[in-house]
Structure formats: structure tokens, C-alpha cells
Amino acid sequence: MSLISPGLALSAILATAYGAVFHLWRGGGYGMLLRYLVAAWGGFALGQLVGWLGGWAFLMVGQVHMLEGTLGSGVLLVIASWLAVSPARSSRSSR
Numbered sequence: 001m002s003l004i005s006p007g008l009a010l011s012a013i014l015a016t017a018y019g020a021v022f023h024l025w026r027g028g029g030y031g032m033l034l035r036y037l038v039a040a041w042g043g044f045a046l047g048q049l050v051g052w053l054g055g056w057a058f059l060m061v062g063q064v065h066m067l068e069g070t071l072g073s074g075v076l077l078v079i080a081s082w083l084a085v086s087p088a089r090s091s092r093s094s095r
Contacts, residue, residue: 011045014064014069014073015073016041018044019040019073022081023037026081032084040073043069044069044072045072046072047065047069047070047071048072051068052065054068056068
């Protein structure tokens with residue numbers, strides 16, 4: 001008996017890797033790492049949901065919708081990065 005399903009484990013590993021690589025690319029402290037990890041996990045979960053509700057079976061590994069999960073992670077990571085560098089925050093740092 002396994003404690004966690006293989007699909008959930010693969011999804012968590014991929015989303016964590018996406019968040020960590022994005023953090024290495026964009027930089028920031030531990031707070032930004034946490035923000036990027038949460039965004040990647042949430043985006044992957046939303047992508048999974050969209051793939052499941054849409055009934056799509058393109059680029060699946062087991063029950064994991066790789067394409068939809070990756071796209072969802074990417075979209076939420078870009079949004080999280082954009083929100084972290086909002087105009088209000090950048091104008092405060094220029095004073």
C-alpha cells in the first residue's frame with residue numbers, strides 16, 4: 001500500500017521543480033521562493049483540473065496532464081512574478 005499516488009507525487013515533483021527553476025532565473029529571497037512554489041503548485045493543480053474537465057488526453061503520463069499542468073504553472077508563475085514587481089512597489093524603491 002502506497003502512502004501517496006504516483007500521479008500526485010509526479011505532479012508535486014514537477015511543480016516544485018518549475019517553481020525552483022523559476023526562482024533561480026528570477027532571483028529573490030526565501031519569500032519569493034515560497035511565492036513561486038505556491039504559484040507553481042496552484043498552477044499545476046489548475047492545469048490538471050482544466051485537462052480533466054476538458055477531457056483532454058494530450059501528453060499525459062499516467063493520470064498527469066503534463067501539458068496543461070505545465071502551462072498552468074507557467075501562467076501563475078508569470079503572474080506571481082509580475083505581482084511581486086508591481087508599479088507601487090517599484091516606485092517606493094526609487095525614492
